[in-house]
Amino acid sequence: MSDERGHRWFAALYDRMTGSAERGPLGRARRELLAPVSGDVLEVGAGTGANFPQYPAGVRVVALEPDPHMLKRARARLAEVGRTDVEVHAAPAETLPVADASFDVVVSTLVLCTVADVPASLAEMRRVLRPGGRIVFIEHLRGDGALGTIQDIVRPVWSYFGAGCQLNRRTEDALAAAGFVVEVHERTKAAPWLPLIIGSATSR
Ligand SMILES: C[S@@+](CC[C@H](N)C(=O)[O-])C[C@H]1O[C@@H](n2cnc3c(N)ncnc32)[C@H](O)[C@@H]1O
Numbered sequence: 001m002s003d004e005r006g007h008r009w010f011a012a013l014y015d016r017m018t019g020s021a022e023r024g025p026l027g028r029a030r031r032e033l034l035a036p037v038s039g040d041v042l043e044v045g046a047g048t049g050a051n052f053p054q055y056p057a058g059v060r061v062v063a064l065e066p067d068p069h070m071l072k073r074a075r076a077r078l079a080e081v082g083r084t085d086v087e088v089h090a091a092p093a094e095t096l097p098v099a100d101a102s103f104d105v106v107v108s109t110l111v112l113c114t115v116a117d118v119p120a121s122l123a124e125m126r127r128v129l130r131p132g133g134r135i136v137f138i139e140h141l142r143g144d145g146a147l148g149t150i151q152d153i154v155r156p157v158w159s160y161f162g163a164g165c166q167l168n169r170r171t172e173d174a175l176a177a178a179g180f181v182v183e184v185h186e187r188t189k190a191a192p193w194l195p196l197i198i199g200s201a202t203s204r
Pocket of ligand 1: 047048051065066067091108109115165
């Protein structure tokens with residue numbers, strides 16, 4: 001499902017796959033998460049740019065995305081929504097091409113499931129945040145009990161068709177291990193097999 005430069009088909013199908021969730025709980029979660037952000041905002045793994053229309057006026061957004069097929073769609077979305085306060089560049093979360101302490105907010109929505117190196121990505125987010133800054137996130141998690149075991153079993157197939165998405169990551173624990181204090185705004189489910197956490201994280 002991937003080529004040497006990214007995931008062409010995943011990118012092409014992404015908005016269609018998430019369409020009903022975007023019209024429902026996922027779209028609502030994006031609006032609620034992003035309405036209060038202010039200042040300088042860095043978005044990692046911007047995908048097709050689903051967050052772009054939700055940023056309030058007056059923020060400056062630098063959006064990063066390493067997959068060229070996603071990046072193309074993010075640029076098209078940017079033109080469509082006509083935002084001049086959002087810029088898009090190619091970069092992975094593990095090596096953010098920005099200065100230390102240069103952003104007020106880092107946005108990560110459905111990204112920590114897919115990055116190659118979670119601790120390195122979180123260390124980078126911590127590095128680029130100003131004192132008092134925060135990550136705001138929507139991420140799915142490994143479930144408890146039987147659900148977690150099933151996720152462990154189906155993970156390789158899910159990852160193959162999902163452009164590397166690992167559905168059994170313990171992302172809340174990873175944030176704490178990376179030195180963040182996590183504030184959970186909501187625990188919900190993107191699907192019966194996909195527990196979702198919406199919240200923010202500040203450096204300890
Ligand atoms: C499930 S999509 C989510 C896209 C978007 N954030 C959203 O909310 O719809 C995961 C995104 O993470 C990106 N990604 C994969 N590896 C990454 C990495 N190492 N650093 C940053 N983003 C990455 C993928 O290219 C993809 O765009």
